Amino acid sequence: MAAQSMAAALAATLPAASATPVPVAPTYEAIPASMSKVIDVEAEIPLTSVQLDGLVVSKILKHAREASSIANAHGLLLGLDLDGTLEVSNSFPLPYHVADDEDKSSKSVARYQASMLRSLKEVQADDGVVGFYQASSLGAFFSQRLIDTQAIHQEKLRHGGVVVVHDVSQTARGNPHFRAFRLTTSFLDAYKKFNFSATSLASHQLTFSSILEEIPLKIRTNPLLKLFLGELGKPTHSPLSDATPDQATISALPPSFSSLNLNSGSSTKNLEQIAEVLDNYRTEEGNIGYITRVIAREKAKAEAHIAKRKEENSERISKGTFLKLWWQRKVDDHVSKGLAPLPEEDVSFIAIFEMSGSSKVQQAYRLFRIPNEPSRLESMLLLGQLDALAKSLGETSASSLVKLYGTTAGSG
Amino acid sequence: MPLGPPSSAIHIQTPSVNQNIPRTPTSITIHPVALFSILDHYLRRKDDQPRVIGTLLGTRTTSYSESSASENEIHVHSSFAVLHSENSEQVAVDMEYHRTMFELHSKVHPKDVIVGWYSTGGEGNLNTYSALIQNFYGQETAPNMAVHVNLSTGLEEGTKAGVKGYVSSPVGVFPKPENCVFVPIPVHLQFERSGVDLLTSTAQLPSSISAQPTSELELLESSLQNVAEMLDRVLAYVRSVLSGEVEGDPALGRYLMDTLGTSTDDLEKGGFTSRLQDTLMFSYLSSLVRSQAEVSSRLALVTS
Numbered sequence: 001m002a003a004q005s006m007a008a009a010l011a012a013t014l015p016a017a018s019a020t021p022v023p024v025a026p027t028y029e030a031i032p033a034s035m036s037k038v039i040d041v042e043a044e045i046p047l048t049s050v051q052l053d054g055l056v057v058s059k060i061l062k063h064a065r066e067a068s069s070i071a072n073a074h075g076l077l078l079g080l081d082l083d084g085t086l087e088v089s090n091s092f093p094l095p096y097h098v099a100d101d102e103d104k105s106s107k108s109v110a111r112y113q114a115s116m117l118r119s120l121k122e123v124q125a126d127d128g129v130v131g132f133y134q135a136s137s138l139g140a141f142f143s144q145r146l147i148d149t150q151a152i153h154q155e156k157l158r159h160g161g162v163v164v165v166h167d168v169s170q171t172a173r174g175n176p177h178f179r180a181f182r183l184t185t186s187f188l189d190a191y192k193k194f195n196f197s198a199t200s201l202a203s204h205q206l207t208f209s210s211i212l213e214e215i216p217l218k219i220r221t222n223p224l225l226k227l228f229l230g231e232l233g234k235p236t237h238s239p240l241s242d243a244t245p246d247q248a249t250i251s252a253l254p255p256s257f258s259s260l261n262l263n264s265g266s267s268t269k270n271l272e273q274i275a276e277v278l279d280n281y282r283t284e285e286g287n288i289g290y291i292t293r294v295i296a297r298e299k300a301k302a303e304a305h306i307a308k309r310k311e312e313n314s315e316r317i318s319k320g321t322f323l324k325l326w327w328q329r330k331v332d333d334h335v336s337k338g339l340a341p342l343p344e345e346d347v348s349f350i351a352i353f354e355m356s357g358s359s360k361v362q363q364a365y366r367l368f369r370i371p372n373e374p375s376r377l378e379s380m381l382l383l384g385q386l387d388a389l390a391k392s393l394g395e396t397s398a399s400s401l402v403k404l405y406g407t408t409a410g411s412g
Numbered sequence: 413m414p415l416g417p418p419s420s421a422i423h424i425q426t427p428s429v430n431q432n433i434p435r436t437p438t439s440i441t442i443h444p445v446a447l448f449s450i451l452d453h454y455l456r457r458k459d460d461q462p463r464v465i466g467t468l469l470g471t472r473t474t475s476y477s478e479s480s481a482s483e484n485e486i487h488v489h490s491s492f493a494v495l496h497s498e499n500s501e502q503v504a505v506d507m508e509y510h511r512t513m514f515e516l517h518s519k520v521h522p523k524d525v526i527v528g529w530y531s532t533g534g535e536g537n538l539n540t541y542s543a544l545i546q547n548f549y550g551q552e553t554a555p556n557m558a559v560h561v562n563l564s565t566g567l568e569e570g571t572k573a574g575v576k577g578y579v580s581s582p583v584g585v586f587p588k589p590e591n592c593v594f595v596p597i598p599v600h601l602q603f604e605r606s607g608v609d610l611l612t613s614t615a616q617l618p619s620s621i622s623a624q625p626t627s628e629l630e631l632l633e634s635s636l637q638n639v640a641e642m643l644d645r646v647l648a649y650v651r652s653v654l655s656g657e658v659e660g661d662p663a664l665g666r667y668l669m670d671t672l673g674t675s676t677d678d679l680e681k682g683g684f685t686s687r688l689q690d691t692l693m694f695s696y697l698s699s700l701v702r703s704q705a706e707v708s709s710r711l712a713l714v715t716s
Binding site: 051052053054055057058059061062066089090092093094095112115116119122123124125170171172173174175176177178179198201202205206207208209216217218219220221222223224225226227228229230231232233257260267271274278376379380383386387389390391393394395396397398399400401402403404406408 | 443444445447448449451452453454455456457458489490493494495509512513516519520521565566567572573574601605606607608609610611612614615620621622623624625626627628629631632635636638639684687688690691692694695697698699701702705706708709710712713714
């Protein structure tokens with residue numbers, strides 16, 4: 001925390017400091033002689049890790065638990081980066097609006113965001129947006145909205161920002177789950193062109209696993225919080241001398257053994273979700289297949305039309321040359337009679353047809369309305385969800401297998 | 413979970429004839445987020461600020477039990493910092509800031525209302541200014557009473573970190589805003605088990621930095637080790653009782669018998685095998701789905 005505020009103070013004064021080099025202090029070896037190496041104004045040091053403060057961890061947990069639906073629990077992360085570590089020191093939830101008036105709600109969110117940042121700044125809290133968080137269930141966090149938001153952030157924010165994904169189902173089982181992600185450059189490239197056709201995917205080598213890249217995430221408690229938690233965890237002895245054993249010592253934070261619970265009951269829900277996503281994927285595949293068939297049929301029609309036109313053209317050209325010859329003769333006659341030549345209407349008409357030969361494909365397309373190639377983004381995201389759901393099912397079953405054998409170990 | 417040792421204060425609930433008059437809060441339940449926000453605010457205070465104050469947001473619940481004494485609980489869900497300045501002559505609270513922040517918060521959590529205020533600095537900081545601020549917040553929460561949560565950061569010498577809750581009651585012949593008695597009321601902590609576990613385990617590390625995400629098996633291992641240590645302690649106690657070094661406590665013996673007498677026979681009878689088969693099926697299914705998904709995404713790349 002202290003380092004962070006120092007960093008903020010230094011970052012503010014850096015333009016002046018860079019002009020006059022910081023004097024080297026050889027006696028203090030623990031403190032870097034010059035902070036200019038760890039603070040980059042131009043955001044040149046790449047991010048290597050994300051560090052969540054204890055406050056942020058509990059804020060996200062609370063928001064995810066209280067939100068009406070998991071997908072709505074999202075908010076902004078505030079903090080600062082120092083020497084490749086993105087230190088997230090605060091966060092606030094974003095309001096969720098029913099998507100009836102998209103434009104109005106996005107404006108009010110922007111207003112909310114701006115005034116919240118201003119307010120936080122007044123009480124000396126960090127006000128630099130460094131990314132956002134999103135709650136998810138059973139690891140299936142791939143969604144169109146997450147990718148859209150992150151793509152906007154990666155454009156606008158310093159260092160591109162990160163998205164921290166929190167898994168509610170893991171947390172319910174006693175293992176709070178936080179992961180930090182960023183969009184890969186190849187995905188961003190394809191996203192900017194709005195091109196997710198099969199050829200574009202192949203050229204960018206995109207599968208669901210290469211949409212996001214993971215950044216290592218750490219959790220830090222500041223010394224004050226550490227002291228406070230330590231004090232809370234200390235058991236106090238009951239003043240009553242005849243207290244029963246479970247009341248003799250009182251602790252605000254009793255030890256818990258929720259991870260020893262044998263019934264890791266979310267398997268059924270997990271299977272249901274897998275089936276649901278599989279259904280969605282099938283529907284999406286059906287759509288893509290249909291569009292592809294339409295494209296093939298229309299293309300064939302267009303080809304036939306062009307071939308026919310070509311045939312007609314060549315016929316016309318031969319006729320045209322005949323006409324031309326006929327005209328030529330007439331012109332020759334006129335010239336011989338001393339009259340000005342007539343405009344070669346027929347020839348020019350034929351010339352237009354010949355010229356249109358190069359652009360005939362476009363013309364034919366306009367004529368037949370061939371649909372655009374289908375975007376594969378949706379099906380890719382669904383596959384990603386499927387993979388994540390199956391992965392969390394696998395993890396659950398692996399740990400419950402260990403627990404099962406563990407229970408029989410003592411009695412067997 | 414109760415915070416701190418039980419106090420010896422007596423909470424007298426005067427039975428009110430009129431049900432419309434709100435009762436005095438009997439207890440406060442506080443979420444760790446509120447406490448952590450206060451700590452963060454304290455960290456970021458200016459040098460000349462001896463203490464920081466802020467607003468507590470939450471809900472009130474009233475439950476009427478049969479013994480006619482109604483429970484009037486206050487749940488504190490979150491808190492935010494409020495600018496204030498105090499010197500020997502006057503105290504000032506930025507009310508406009510307080511209103512703006514409350515409006516912003518109610519956009520996300522429309523159910524939360526202002527329930528009171530917090531300050532840091534332990535019991536010694538309850539002074540005339542506290543009474544004045546309490547009076548101000550009493551107007552904000554009217555007709556209900558405002559509660560005050562005092563968080564001691566434990567940084568000043570001779571103090572321990574802790575949380576105390578108070579309600580105010582007027583004192584003196586003529587009620588004045590600057591005269592009041594802060595009556596302590598019990599404070600409980602309500603939290604997500606796993607989140608606080610994560611933070612406490614992180615706080616116990618020497619560097620206070622833990623890498624994420626941890627696998628479930630690691631957690632299981634540490635839990636099992638914890639249980640094994642406890643069993644060792646119990647075993648040592650039982651041995652010393654048996655050898656006559658310590659006099660046995662019958663109540664403790666009964667507890668041990670209840671706890672350790674649980675049998676795992678039900679698992680043996682078929683339950684184990686069927687459960688095992690289910691789990692193996694899950695594991696097979698999950699790897700099948702994953703490989704199919706992977707193949708499908710690869711095929712999408714080559715069909716161009």
